[in-house]
Amino acid sequence: MNVRLRHDAIVRSLRRNGTSTVDALAEEVGASRRTVLRDIGALRDEGYVIHSEVGRGGGLQLDPQSMQPRAKLSVPEVFALLISVAAMRAAGNLPFSELADAGLAKIEKALPSDKVKDLRAFLECLHIGQLSPLQDLSDMGKMDPDLLVAFETAFLGRHFIRFDYSDAKGRKTERQVEPQAMLILPPLWYLVGWDPARDDFRHFRMDRISNPEAVPTTSFRRRHVPFEDDVCPYSELRPERRSSHSW
């Protein structure tokens, strides 16, 4: 008998009978005592809560609550998780990131494939740089959620994005750019866009952008974003270029 089938059989038996013993289960599923104990360990690792009491009258019991409904996440939620883990990865050699990847892999597997394509496309343009020094920590205003929505729409739909911008000296301009990438240098986020009017890349601190709006177009094209010192807002930080996405 297969491992999976045996696990299923054990769970079903516990569900049916409410309680049982290792030896009884062993005979029921046609395996040895040791194997059943191993299986129970595996089931516990998977999250099943199996109470056990030793001694006469003891036995195993499956906690009914451990068979909760599985998580059903919305696409934006998955999206947010993906960004978190990608950022973790970029932030340095952090433990557990492989596990987190495995978890996300499962989540990704459960998503409709067209959404997955969207998410990946969006992440392709996320560049998470090396972490910033403490300067500017208090400078970051609250991120405008509308901007993110507008950017996501613009990026996925290959639209221009139009917004009002205040530069470091307080000068206000109106911009319309092809959104090419987002650059994250915590705690600051930048929009990297190609400005057709200036025929060049420009980067914009996202907290200085207001009234964002996606503008449908046909001429949008994806460009290679040169993350060189002249584009990077904090040239001294040498933001790491993420060349491959392992998950």
Added chain:
Amino acid sequence: MNVRLRHDAIVRSLRRNGTSTVDALAEEVGASRRTVLRDIGALRDEGYVIHSEVGRGGGLQLDPQSMQPRAKLSVPEVFALLISVAAMRAAGNLPFSELADAGLAKIEKALPSDKVKDLRAFLECLHIGQLSPLQDLSDMGKMDPDLLVAFETAFLGRHFIRFDYSDAKGRKTERQVEPQAMLILPPLWYLVGWDPARDDFRHFRMDRISNPEAVPTTSFRRRHVPFEDDVCPYSELRPERRSSHSW
């Protein structure tokens, strides 16, 4: 690589790329052509509809409508995701963290309640500080997975943890401490422990710890860890104290 993981990887790859070839998949998942073909057969048996065309320009294609299983994460995977998002949160005011929290809340709801308690307990002792400057970036050795396992065991089981330590000057000592917290100042991780022999807190760079081992005890007690300048390894960084866990 496990069979299940490989199957997952294949499905994900097909979802992502839309189409692929046996050889490409074989290289991607690190298995032989034959194995991939067997896997594809197995997946078809499971109900996945995988179209295939032979000849130049042919390849495999996953029918998007064939299957949409829900995500079912293992407890360690959820654990890793939680840490990722907690780290994101601590790293600064990053967008999407609310969404990620919402997603995790759903995942948490789907977990058995005692596991949730474990996760929370572990996270209680995770202090993620402000991000470090670029110094020391290459200094971090590869994290020993055993150490994390030992620490998790010790923390959840309220055990001491014993290990060999080499300090900055290369002096080697053996330590036995009550694990009180983990301090993360990317890319460095620290174990903050109460040293009964010295009747004081000590912190240890986790890459300088070797031969970790959980030591059962009855006298362990949780203490309030003072994250003050004299404890924080990078006093200039003023690690942010996480006062509440919103998820």
Added chain:
DNA sequence: GAAATGGTGCCAAATATTGTCACCATTTGT
């Protein structure tokens, strides 16, 4: 015809699972 593709059968090698056995710890009934 050559190259690229999916697909199958076979078998030895590599890997994973399983059973056996010897223990240990706890609880309960006599």
Added chain:
DNA sequence: ACAAATGGTGACAATATTTGGCACCATTTC
């Protein structure tokens, strides 16, 4: 106090499964 019933662990050899390599076939496209 003792025995029996229970869960649990470690080690190791036996067994089962998975995997890789190979030869080969069929179809399609250039």
